[in-house]
Amino acid sequence: MPSSIPDIVISRLPVYLRALERLSQEGQEVTSSHELGKRLGISSAQIRKDLSHFGGFGKQGTGYRIAYLREQLRQVLNVERDWEVALIGAGDLGNAVARYRGFSNRGFHIACVFDSAPDKVGKSIGEFLILPLDNLHTVITERGIKIAMVAVPAEAAQSVADTLIAAGVRAILNYAPINLNVPDNVHVQYIDPVIHLQRMTYYLD
Amino acid sequence: MPSSIPDIVISRLPVYLRALERLSQEGQEVTSSHELGKRLGISSAQIRKDLSHFGGFGKQGTGYRIAYLREQLRQVLNVERDWEVALIGAGDLGNAVARYRGFSNRGFHIACVFDSAPDKVGKSIGEFLILPLDNLHTVITERGIKIAMVAVPAEAAQSVADTLIAAGVRAILNYAPINLNVPDNVHVQYIDPVIHLQRMTYYLD
Numbered sequence: 424m425p426s427s428i429p430d431i432v433i434s435r436l437p438v439y440l441r442a443l444e445r446l447s448q449e450g451q452e453v454t455s456s457h458e459l460g461k462r463l464g465i466s467s468a469q470i471r472k473d474l475s476h477f478g479g480f481g482k483q484g485t486g487y488r489i490a491y492l493r494e495q496l497r498q499v500l501n502v503e504r505d506w507e508v509a510l511i512g513a514g515d516l517g518n519a520v521a522r523y524r525g526f527s528n529r530g531f532h533i534a535c536v537f538d539s540a541p542d543k544v545g546k547s548i549g550e551f552l553i554l555p556l557d558n559l560h561t562v563i564t565e566r567g568i569k570i571a572m573v574a575v576p577a578e579a580a581q582s583v584a585d586t587l588i589a590a591g592v593r594a595i596l597n598y599a600p601i602n603l604n605v606p607d608n609v610h611v612q613y614i615d616p617v618i619h620l621q622r623m624t625y626y627l628d
Numbered sequence: 629m630p631s632s633i634p635d636i637v638i639s640r641l642p643v644y645l646r647a648l649e650r651l652s653q654e655g656q657e658v659t660s661s662h663e664l665g666k667r668l669g670i671s672s673a674q675i676r677k678d679l680s681h682f683g684g685f686g687k688q689g690t691g692y693r694i695a696y697l698r699e700q701l702r703q704v705l706n707v708e709r710d711w712e713v714a715l716i717g718a719g720d721l722g723n724a725v726a727r728y729r730g731f732s733n734r735g736f737h738i739a740c741v742f743d744s745a746p747d748k749v750g751k752s753i754g755e756f757l758i759l760p761l762d763n764l765h766t767v768i769t770e771r772g773i774k775i776a777m778v779a780v781p782a783e784a785a786q787s788v789a790d791t792l793i794a795a796g797v798r799a800i801l802n803y804a805p806i807n808l809n810v811p812d813n814v815h816v817q818y819i820d821p822v823i824h825l826q827r828m829t830y831y832l833d
Contacts (some may be wrong), residue, residue: 424790437826441805445782463807483774500828508825519724521820529822569832570825577650594828596821600646600730602668609833612824616801617734619817620713620775621642623799624706627774627814 432473455486457614507534513543513553514576521548565588570594577601637678648698660691710737717779718748720757726753768795775799782806
């Protein structure tokens, strides 16, 4: 895999993949950078340029074969396999995350749920037994889990992240409304809907 | 407000605001671009440059007064007031969104919840009565609601968005895993955690 692909290009590939999966569900077999661009609000030139980083997926004039391009993107993104994910936090937010069915549909399987509250440990969220935070290192190390979702209060998030990283986690999806300090070889993405709302209110009267 | 501020700058302001609110909670009164940058993983030069778009908030050498800078950012982002938000979709995802307490804490109040399913209409999610989708236009127009959160299945999202926009909504937070086509004067932000996970698996072995 070329390592010089800019992160901004990588960030768009899952969006392309999602659009291709949708087109495929709709029964379509071939698409074009023009059609994708129109669906996504991205210029067709940008799409062609992004995809050219990974070798030509399509031929000029004939468009992209959706099934082929989709498989290529799944390989590039490392999602042709399934991933186990640890969920930390079994409060309201963790509950919602654990019950969201969109993860396993798309290859991300919650493997274990942790919480520090004694009244939560031993109970279940749906099919998941809530484990004590003290077991985090052991369970994650033994199962070789590389991905975690953090849904704990802001004040606990950094310490949970530190423990996760020490146990070998290298990708964190952080739902806590706080920025995390992590080493360079660990990736963090943030889900904070209020940030997105505030970004839009700037434009409202 | 200067209209030439790049959207990428605007996108960082809510992150600065969140960090300032956190520092303030921690009892701190003054900060610096250096400290903010370290917390956020953004260079201090970038932070100074971003904030300079709105006039100097701080004096060289003395740092930023947190309370003042926070108020300025709240004004710039239009969040010194509260906003009413419509929620469309009362399924699993809509339920989680309706129950998430992080919105009203930060000035976004769900004002009404809509669903098309006859077995959901008339029931409640927490304190919210679920209204039929047919009432969407009337309710949103009458209340002058400008912001909506869309938590319907992918195949319904575009049509819901069209209805929202016709009723005067100008900012949509879209939880449906599909890109929306909207006019230039309407803003859309996306919440799709799987996109963020896939963006990180690229870097995992």
